[in-house]
Amino acid sequence: MKKIITIILVLAVMATAVAGLVACKKDTTTDTSVSFAPVAKENIKFGLITLHDENSTYDKNFIDAAKAAVAGLGLNANQLIVKSGVAESDECYQAAADLVDQGCNIIFADSFGHEQYILKAAKEFPNVRFAHATGTTAHTELQGNFYNAFASIYEGRYLAGIAAGMKLNAMNEGKADNEKNYKMGYVGAYTYAEVISGLTSFYLGAKSVCPQVTMDVQFTGSWYDVTKENEAAKNLINNKHCALISQHADSMGAPNACKEAGVPNVTYNVSTKTECPASYLIGSKINWVPYYTYLINCTINGVTAVGFDWCGGIAEGAVQLTEINDAVAAPGTAAAIEAAKAAFAAGTLKVFDVTKFTVNGQALTTKLADVDSDEAFAPDTQVITTANGITFFNESGYRSAPYFDVTIDGITFLNTAF
Amino acid sequence: MTNESKSGRERLLHITKREFSQKWKAYAVRAVAFLLAILICGIVSTILTKKSMGRFFYDLFDGAFGTERRLWDLFHNTALLLLVALAVTPAFKMKFWNIGAEGQVLMGALACSACIQYFGKTLSDGALIPVMLLASMAGGVIWAVIPALFKAKWNTNETLFTLMMNYIATCFTAYCIAVWAPLGSGTLTFKLGHLPEVGNQFLLKILVAVALMVFLFVYLRYSKHGYEINVVGESERTAKYVGINVKKVIIRTMILCGILCGIAGFLLVSGTHHALHKTDTVAGRGFTAILVSWLAKFNPLTMGLTAFLVVFIQKGTGQFSTLSGLGASYPDVMTGIFFIMIISCEFFINYKVVFKKRSKKTEAKIEPPAPEAAPSAEEENVERIETLDQTETGGEE
Numbered sequence: 001m002k003k004i005i006t007i008i009l010v011l012a013v014m015a016t017a018v019a020g021l022v023a024c025k026k027d028t029t030t031d032t033s034v035s036f037a038p039v040a041k042e043n044i045k046f047g048l049i050t051l052h053d054e055n056s057t058y059d060k061n062f063i064d065a066a067k068a069a070v071a072g073l074g075l076n077a078n079q080l081i082v083k084s085g086v087a088e089s090d091e092c093y094q095a096a097a098d099l100v101d102q103g104c105n106i107i108f109a110d111s112f113g114h115e116q117y118i119l120k121a122a123k124e125f126p127n128v129r130f131a132h133a134t135g136t137t138a139h140t141e142l143q144g145n146f147y148n149a150f151a152s153i154y155e156g157r158y159l160a161g162i163a164a165g166m167k168l169n170a171m172n173e174g175k176a177d178n179e180k181n182y183k184m185g186y187v188g189a190y191t192y193a194e195v196i197s198g199l200t201s202f203y204l205g206a207k208s209v210c211p212q213v214t215m216d217v218q219f220t221g222s223w224y225d226v227t228k229e230n231e232a233a234k235n236l237i238n239n240k241h242c243a244l245i246s247q248h249a250d251s252m253g254a255p256n257a258c259k260e261a262g263v264p265n266v267t268y269n270v271s272t273k274t275e276c277p278a279s280y281l282i283g284s285k286i287n288w289v290p291y292y293t294y295l296i297n298c299t300i301n302g303v304t305a306v307g308f309d310w311c312g313g314i315a316e317g318a319v320q321l322t323e324i325n326d327a328v329a330a331p332g333t334a335a336a337i338e339a340a341k342a343a344f345a346a347g348t349l350k351v352f353d354v355t356k357f358t359v360n361g362q363a364l365t366t367k368l369a370d371v372d373s374d375e376a377f378a379p380d381t382q383v384i385t386t387a388n389g390i391t392f393f394n395e396s397g398y399r400s401a402p403y404f405d406v407t408i409d410g411i412t413f414l415n416t417a418f
Numbered sequence: 419m420t421n422e423s424k425s426g427r428e429r430l431l432h433i434t435k436r437e438f439s440q441k442w443k444a445y446a447v448r449a450v451a452f453l454l455a456i457l458i459c460g461i462v463s464t465i466l467t468k469k470s471m472g473r474f475f476y477d478l479f480d481g482a483f484g485t486e487r488r489l490w491d492l493f494h495n496t497a498l499l500l501l502v503a504l505a506v507t508p509a510f511k512m513k514f515w516n517i518g519a520e521g522q523v524l525m526g527a528l529a530c531s532a533c534i535q536y537f538g539k540t541l542s543d544g545a546l547i548p549v550m551l552l553a554s555m556a557g558g559v560i561w562a563v564i565p566a567l568f569k570a571k572w573n574t575n576e577t578l579f580t581l582m583m584n585y586i587a588t589c590f591t592a593y594c595i596a597v598w599a600p601l602g603s604g605t606l607t608f609k610l611g612h613l614p615e616v617g618n619q620f621l622l623k624i625l626v627a628v629a630l631m632v633f634l635f636v637y638l639r640y641s642k643h644g645y646e647i648n649v650v651g652e653s654e655r656t657a658k659y660v661g662i663n664v665k666k667v668i669i670r671t672m673i674l675c676g677i678l679c680g681i682a683g684f685l686l687v688s689g690t691h692h693a694l695h696k697t698d699t700v701a702g703r704g705f706t707a708i709l710v711s712w713l714a715k716f717n718p719l720t721m722g723l724t725a726f727l728v729v730f731i732q733k734g735t736g737q738f739s740t741l742s743g744l745g746a747s748y749p750d751v752m753t754g755i756f757f758i759m760i761i762s763c764e765f766f767i768n769y770k771v772v773f774k775k776r777s778k779k780t781e782a783k784i785e786p787p788a789p790e791a792a793p794s795a796e797e798e799n800v801e802r803i804e805t806l807d808q809t810e811t812g813g814e815e
Binding site: 053054055087089090098112113190191193221370 | 488491
């Protein structure tokens with residue numbers, strides 16, 4: 001019997017080795033000259049692939065926007081197919097291919113890990129447009145039917161940070177010096193640039209109105225984990241004595257912990273005012289309706305030059321704030337946010353203005369970021385630039401997906417191995 | 419379960435053990451249970467969505483068989499689930515409750531990924547892939563043998579042990595991903611070490627699964643190892659009495675389980691996902707496989723069918739869920755209904771419920787212990803004794 005097993009194993013190894021040598025397949029050539037014919041409105045079919053379903057605030061944001069975009073363009077509701085709960089695995093490619101079979105001419109995936117599978121599908125189906133949120137490779141792959149999209153959400157987080165900073169000021173007003181507490185807590189998913197960029201911009205927004213502020217960050221190692229997010233928020237509140245919590249993770253774990261403890265909470269992607277009327281302060285969100293609408297219109301009109309990397313901002317309505325909860329927010333919050341918005345529009349305010357933060361006590365004067373995702377995982381682009389007399393870290397200027405991954409002074413990571 | 423009346427003598431119903439004289443009757447009960455399961459799924463779905471029953475059945479079959487791609491995808495997923503189910507089967511046969519396949523497959527996948535990570539740059543794919551395969555097997559074996567050693571040496575509870583090992587594997591994988599891609603978002607992707615396609619992206623894995631299914635069937639049914647596994651499973655004391663080294667059999671069988679899990683892990687990373695993720699890579703197959711194996715009564719050939727049915731339900735109801743906006747958990751709910759129905763039907767196969775008629779004593783339906791009920795068990799015994807003789811006289815292999 002041993003012999004038989006040995007022989008089978010040896011044969012298996014040899015077979016794979018031989019197959020590996022023989023079956024070197026041709027590379028699918030990158031075709032940058034694809035052209036698209038216009039598609040009649042009634043033939044539009046929009047396929048959306050989401051990592052979780054509507055129970056996740058992140059995915060709900062994509063699903064709701066897709067419904068709104070389809071309705072806004074006067075399309076029939078059944079011209080949208082949503083495949084939810086699609087893992088970041090081969091399942092994603094299969095889902096995309098199946099959507100093609102169902103007649104979709106635009107397919108959009110919402111999670112970072114979907115990218116390679118969407119790219120694979122894009123190469124296989126050159127007549128279908130594929131778009132992907134938070135992705136990084138479209139501007140280097142230059143596959144004519146594959147696009148990345150994101151938004152300058154760091155500006156939205158900065159604005160939400162202003163509301164948080166003003167709330168901190170209001171909470172500490174009239175307190176004795178030894179009772180003052182300017183510490184915020186932040187529940188993050190991974191030590192991933194998108195998260196770090198978001199939490200840093202939130203912190204800088206708060207710091208712009210409350211210079212004493214500090215922030216503790218606890219990571220969960222998951223985009224969606226109700227228990228871990230809840231526990232992280234509780235730890236920040238009870239053991240680290242944080243006076244205010246924000247998060248970049250997708251469940252109701254942190255908002256509910258804040259509700260229980262009566263601690264103000266700044267949310268992401270959704271307003272939790274109905275669920276947490278006494279703790280919800282404000283939130284920032286990416287509104288995907290403008291991009292979806294743009295993409296569908298491009299498909300209807302047969303536009304080929306969609307742009308490999310779309311980064312929406314406040315002006316396009318892609319970055320928004322959810323409602324301010326007047327019961328929690330400090331007076332004057334709305335006005336302060338409007339003023340900052342105007343300054344962003346005028347170009348006189350930059351979130352990552354290098355004079356506004358330090359790294360290990362030093363100003364950040366030079367920074368190479370890994371903008372072009374390649375095998376090297378090596379920094380390739382100088383991202384500190386100067387405009388309007390302001391020197392700043394140019395987040396999202398070279399690629400829509402965030403690449404700010406610097407830990408700045410005033411922010412403490414409680415754990416990092418994620 | 420029995421419902422005694424106040425007198426203490428008259429029982430409204432009682433349960434008796436039964437065995438079907440013809441095997442097809444037992445299969446008929448299972449088939450009915452399956453159809454009932456689908457029917458209940460349909461009823462639940464129509465209540466939830468107010469769509470017609472016809473729509474549910476259309477989507478169910480359309481989702482599983484509707485296009486050529488879906489058909490391939492169906493068989494592909496069946497093959498992947500079958501591979502893991504096969505991997506747990508030898509251990510189950512010897513009543514070693516290995517519920518650690520999720521972790522064992524993941525460790526295979528992790529070892530495979532480690533090879534790409536560390537040797538990907540220096541080795542060509544032709545050399546890398548065999549290394550990956552061997553490493554995957556080693557990864558699976560290590561994770562499977564640890565609980566086996568503890569069981570053999572100190573008689574630890576293998577169920578708890580293997581269960582816990584799953585979580586260690588998940589966390590260890592998450593840690594490795596964080597170390598290899600410190601700024602990633604939890605998924606490690608590979609551009610190297612892709613298993614070449616045979617025919618299409620699915621076929622190779624389907625062929626491997628079928629080959630291993632046949633291999634395992636032969637191994638368990640006709641080899642001396644398979645026989646030893648059977649004896650250890652039936653009674654360790656008997657095994658010791660006839661001179662089987664029980665510890666050796668446990669460890670050897672778990673090595674086999676580990677190898678099979680490793681192959682599954684290798685195929686998942688190198689042949690399917692080209693990526694590693696702490697949960698999405700194995701995606702719960704290690705747990706589903708336990709039920710698949712169990713429902714097939716540990717027969718590898720039947721396992722092909724049970725794996726197929728599970729995947730059919732998942733894919734078919736997945737399509738209904740997509741078109742009805744029922745969310746990502748809906749196929750799991752439907753799979754749950756399927757499992758409950760099939761498992762509870764086993765009760766009616768093994769037992770019969772006899773209702774006592776109150777009035778006439780003479781009509782009381784008490785089944786005599788059917789004399790023809792035992793032949794299957796008897797046959798088995800005879801078979802066993804025969805093979806026992808062989809081994810006693812046959813000596814070394």
